[in-house]
Amino acid sequence: MSRVLYSLCGADSSVRFSPHCWKVILALKHKGLAFEEQPVGFTEIPTLEDGFSKTVPILKDGDKLIADSFAIAIYLEQTYPDRPSLFKGEGGLAMARFVEAWSQSTLHPAVTRIAVKHIHDMLAPVDQAYFRESREARLGATLEEVATGREAEISGFSEKCTPLRNMLKFQPFIGGSEPLFSDYIVFGAFQWAALTGNTGLLDPNDPVSNWFERCLEFSEKG
Amino acid sequence: MSRVLYSLCGADSSVRFSPHCWKVILALKHKGLAFEEQPVGFTEIPTLEDGFSKTVPILKDGDKLIADSFAIAIYLEQTYPDRPSLFKGEGGLAMARFVEAWSQSTLHPAVTRIAVKHIHDMLAPVDQAYFRESREARLGATLEEVATGREAEISGFSEKCTPLRNMLKFQPFIGGSEPLFSDYIVFGAFQWAALTGNTGLLDPNDPVSNWFERCLEFSEKG
Known part of the structure; x- marks a missing residue:
């Protein structure tokens, strides 16, 4: 059975930077499921699978299509229950929604302001035009105006x-002794920053940096 | 078997305002476990149970003593596994630590700045002296200086x-369809503000206010 993950790329198709796609890459590796990654530019998404979704990731698992990380x-949890769990129970699934809400309301706006110009510059020309128009409408400012807040955003990052750092005093992962999907949710935000050229946002000795490295090691093992 | 919860009170012993004690009150109700609440002032804590803990809550369950919410x-989860679960699995237990870290690094400092003078004024004189000395050392400022930030803190509250509000678009509780200990962790912070005279921090129609009401209803049902 073929398994394809459509994920977002820049002009260089080897650079896949979407935080939401990274969540799924690590989830597939966690489940030990082989997959082929098919990188696509922003403007290709509407042409995929007869316009199945306006956003990636899209997973095609045999004849099944699923969008949204x-x-x-x-x-994956329901279809492959005998593989390692992504949530470790009903409570873990519910609380992963809180982790998602925290990551996307706290880290994502910060990474957007830090990385928006880098992301734009990494894209193919046709995607640059789409990205500029859609993001400027969403952010209510030009990309260049948003980027003026970059240094302040880096200082405050x-x-x-803090919540993640304080939690790490008790356990090595958000999921406890091992990473779960909640870790991959937050990992996605950091990986997005890193792959768009924004490394060094945290001190290398910061417990959060160490947690990120542990997640990365896990993903490379998969 | 007797079950006693030592919890913090003001000069009026019917006002129990500690966020950490409220977490345990709701956890005991969730488990359907009868208990007697014994309110104590700050300066009484070191005299309880032969100086068992420097902080409350302390639960005495038969001959077993446990401190820290x-x-x-x-x-409670391990001792009463046949009662309704507080975590719904290993993942839920781990992620409750993240919720705790978020609540205590984001909401608690805000409620401290909003409520610190109210809390002081609610205490018995002997506890007021202790509270002033310990909190001024911890906060690096007089209580009155801390309180000058109150209005700004209320505006930003x-x-x-936002993370809780965004999560509530998906489910009625942090625990999913029903409240779990993770909800009680956050509930504690709001109840602490409310019982020290700081109601109205959120619009009554805010989904977060509605969530708080649902938690309160649950606690009154118990």
Whole structure:
């Protein structure tokens, strides 16, 4: 059975930077499921699978199509229950929604302001035009205006990670002794920053940096 | 078998305002376990149970003593596994630590700045002296200086609740369809504000206010 993950790429198709696609890459590796990654540019998404979804990730698992990273994680958990769990129970699934809400309301706006110009510059020309128009409408400012807040955002980034840092005093992963989908949700935000040229947002000795490295090691093992 | 919860009170012993004690009150109700609440002032804590703990809550369950709200929740889960679960699995237990870290690094400092003078004024004189000395050392400022930030803190409070508000688009509780200990962790912070005279921090129609009401209804049912 073929398994294809459509994920977002820049002009260089080897650079896949979408935080939401990274969540799914690590979820598939966690489940030990082989897959082929098919990188696509922003403007190709509407042409995929007869316009199945306006956003990636899209997972095609045999003849089944699923979009949205959280929905894909739930699908994988339900479809492959004998593989390692992504949630470790009903409570873990519910609380992963809180982790998602925290990551996407706290880290994502910060990474957007830090990385928006880098992301734009990495894209193929046709995707650059789409990205500029859609993001400027969403952000209510030009990409260049948003980017003026970059240094302030970098200065404040470490403090935004405080809940994760404090939790790491008790356990090595958000999922406890091992990473779960909740870790991959937050990992996605950091990987997005890193792959768009924004490394060094945290001190290398920061417990959060160490957690990120542990997640990365896990993903490379898969 | 007797079950006693030592919890913090003001000069009026009917006002129990500690966020950490409220977490345990709701956890005991969730488990359907009868208990007697014994209110104590700050300066009484070192005299309880031969100086068992420097902080409350302390739960005395028969001849077993446990301090720290999270440790008490784990104890209840392990000791009463046939009662409704507080975590719904290993993942839920782990992620409750993240929720705790978020609540205590985001909401608690805000409620401290909003409520610190109210709390002081509610205490018995002997506890007021202790509270002033210990909190001024911890905060690096007089209580009156801390309180000057109150209005700004109230203005910014709603935004701090964004992760919870966004999560509530998906489910009625942090625990999913029903409240779990993770809900009681956050509930404790709001109840602490409310019982020290700081109601109205959120619009009554805010989904977070509705969630708080649902938690309160649950606790009154118990």
